[in-house]
Amino acid sequence: MRIVIALGGNALLRRGEPMTAENQRDNVRIAAQQIAQIAPANELVIAHGNGPQVGLLALQGAAYKEVEAYPLDVLGAQTEGMIGYLIEQELGNLLPYEVPFATILTQVEVDANDPAFQHPSKPIGPVYTKEEAQRLAAEKGWSIAPDGDKFRRVVASPRPKHIFEIRPVKWLLERGTIVICAGGGGIPTTYDEDRKLSGVEAVIDKDLCSALLAQELDADMLIIATDVNATYIDWDKPTRKAIAQAHPDELERLGFAAGSMGPKVMAAIEFARNTGKDAVIGSLSDIVAIAQRKAGTCVSIAEPGIRYYP
Secondary structure, eight states: OEEEEEEOGGGTOOTTOOOOHHHHHHHHHHHHHHHHHHSTTSEEEEEEOOHHHHHHHHHHHHHOOSSOOOOHHHHHHHHHHHHHHHHHHHHHTTSOTTOOEEEEOOEEEOOTTOGGGGSOOEEEEEEEOHHHHHHHHHHHOOEEEEETTEEEEEEOOOOOOEETTHHHHHHHHHTTOEEEEOGGGOEEEEEOTTSOEEEOSOOOOHHHHHHHHHHHTTOSEEEEEESSSSEEESTTSTTOEEEEEEOHHHHHHHOOOTTTTHHHHHHHHHHHHHHSOEEEEEEGGGHHHHHTTSSSEEEOSSSOSEEEOO
16 A cells, blocks of 8 residues: 655654754654554655744754855755655664665745735744744744744745656655655745746645645555644534544535644545545554554545544
């Protein structure tokens, strides 16, 4: 079975943790312990988030005044290499030496006229108090938005249109390689009027890109691994219930917050609708059970309606 696994930001850095390399490695190790258990029987492609890492590199670059700070597309490419290295090494410590790995720098086409460029919404970097965020916004010209009880920088998040490196990813899969690609939603690129490709100042949503990746790879399943064990209704109320299985149409009617579960739900819905195959949203620590359809929220066209966990 060919599975695309989209690792959420919690796979690399938990909220409130210092953004040290060692903390990120420790969290990747947790993900690797789950992924290694399903690797022998499946073809695996791993995507991942990179919001905190891109934000940290941007801050580090801004602190160095001798040269202009690098643009977000270049920083995204840097994080793909760094995070891919950590995933490869931690998985390699658990799987046989003969299992090959490859991290692919992944350019993803976006539309230069996407309305998202007029409405920045994608959070990157660390969280700040309101006062800190307002000061940085004034100093650096950032857009900021609430994130829980804190604030973060937000940038444009255009929709992914095409994954340029999809052919080499397929070639590697056919040779038994575990592929890490489309990190952080891929490197956002667009064509100019002369059909020349260049990067843009944006961050593509990782889950929407993972859904496109899974679709273009003809994957049998999309797993969206996050920090909760399922998708819930009434999340912050005593009446909250975990969804076990839902038809895409029914799930879409419920509505989910754009800043939290919304992009994951939409990615799962799009994959299920476009392919007729299942997408599952669940906990990072439940990847083995999710692959067996014993955990998480399964988004599927196989059954109408919504079924909840007891």
